[in-house]
Amino acid sequence: MVPRGLRRHRKLHFPLLSDFEPKGAVARAYGAYRPIDGTTERALFVIDEQGLIYWSYLSPVGVNPGADGILEALESLSKRRVA
Amino acid sequence: MTTGQSRVARLVLPVGERDHIQGPPDAQVTLVEYGDYECPFCGQAYPIIKAVQEHLGHRLRFVFRNFPLTEMHPHALKAAMAAEAAGAQGQFWPMHDLLYENQDALDERSLARYAESLRLDVERFRAELRAETYASLVHEDFMSGVRSGVNGTPTMFVNGVRHDGPWDAESLTEALTATAHTRTG
Numbered sequence: 001m002v003p004r005g006l007r008r009h010r011k012l013h014f015p016l017l018s019d020f021e022p023k024g025a026v027a028r029a030y031g032a033y034r035p036i037d038g039t040t041e042r043a044l045f046v047i048d049e050q051g052l053i054y055w056s057y058l059s060p061v062g063v064n065p066g067a068d069g070i071l072e073a074l075e076s077l078s079k080r081r082v083a
Numbered sequence: 084m085t086t087g088q089s090r091v092a093r094l095v096l097p098v099g100e101r102d103h104i105q106g107p108p109d110a111q112v113t114l115v116e117y118g119d120y121e122c123p124f125c126g127q128a129y130p131i132i133k134a135v136q137e138h139l140g141h142r143l144r145f146v147f148r149n150f151p152l153t154e155m156h157p158h159a160l161k162a163a164m165a166a167e168a169a170g171a172q173g174q175f176w177p178m179h180d181l182l183y184e185n186q187d188a189l190d191e192r193s194l195a196r197y198a199e200s201l202r203l204d205v206e207r208f209r210a211e212l213r214a215e216t217y218a219s220l221v222h223e224d225f226m227s228g229v230r231s232g233v234n235g236t237p238t239m240f241v242n243g244v245r246h247d248g249p250w251d252a253e254s255l256t257e258a259l260t261a262t263a264h265t266r267t268g
Contacts, residue, residue, distance in 0.1 A: 011154040057090060063247050066092055066232035 032058075046073040092232025092245035098146050101220075103175045105136065106144035111263035114255075115146040115240040117228040120163060120182040121156035121189055122236040129183040131252045138256055142263050147179060149224040150236050158189035160221065165194040167217035168208050174201045 019026045024040065027033040032043040042059040055073035059065035098104065098113060116132065118125040136143055149166075151159035162182050169178030181197045182189065191212070198208040211217065228238065232245050239246040239255075241262050248254055 064234035065090070066229075066234035066238075066245075068092060068095075068230050068232040069090060071230065 034061075044070060046070060046077065048077060090232075092234075094227075094240045094243040094245075095230045096227035097243075098144075101223075102146050102148070103170060103179070104144060104146050105176065107141050108144065110144035111142045112139070112259050113144040113146065113240075113242055114259060115148060115243075117148050117150035117224070117231075117233045117236060117238045117240075119149075119151045119156055119159045119236040120166070121159040121186060122152065123186070124235075125237045126183055126186045128237045128239075128250060129180075131250065131255065134252045135255050135259065138252075139259060139263075143259060148228060149221045150228045150233055150238070151221065151225065152236060160218075161191065161194065161212065162189045163221045163224075164212055164215060164217045165197070165208075167220055168211045169198065169201060169203060171211065171217070172203045172207070174203060177201050 017026060019040075023038075024033045027040040030043065030045060032041040034041060042061055042063070042065060044055075044057045044059070044065060045053055046055040048054040054077050055069070057065060057069050094115060098115065114132070114135075116125075116128070118128070132145065136145055149163040151163045153160050166175055166178045166182060169175055178197060178201060181200070185193065185197070194212065195205060195209060198205050231240065232238075234245075237250070239250060241258055246255075246258055248258060
């Protein structure tokens, strides 16, 4: 499940899903697979504690979306929990 | 998925007193770069930005903010703090230039050498590096970048909007001039 080599290489501190066999199954479930290219969209999802998609964003494939949207979503999610 | 809604990444921290700025405050266009002194792409951008500044003259204001990728670049944070320490002695831009012109030598001894060559108070410079006096300033820059949608280094903002296009001299000049024209109507 976790491509350790890649994770170590990019110095990521969280697990990665390879989504390899069956290829792209998880991406497909999120509607984020690109069958023509055999790759995925640049899509972001924030999932709440019930397992529901709280926020999502689809970036153009050529544009790294950055982390600002994710942080905003997490903040508004934690506000919802307090309320 | 929110496909219809297109997010424009915008600078959340406006340019102000805390920034290192080149060019007039009333320039038609402001270019903000989030950069890392050890990042090779920022090294490539360095002469390009100089050329663009020369080309646009007083129409352009340039701002540099720190975005050290400390996981990838072991010297990046120290180098950023060195530029700030030089800035505290009125020599931010000369140090900034020296760092980008010597990206392969950013160890502490080299940093002290650059401080000497700029005739800084080297004792103070070293002490402030050791005490990490400017760490919080660098961190503030970094977090403002994350919040603004910085997605790698260098990331540039043209009048507060993230520039997602290419940044070779020609493309960047074009983007900046186009924005300058919009502003002047």
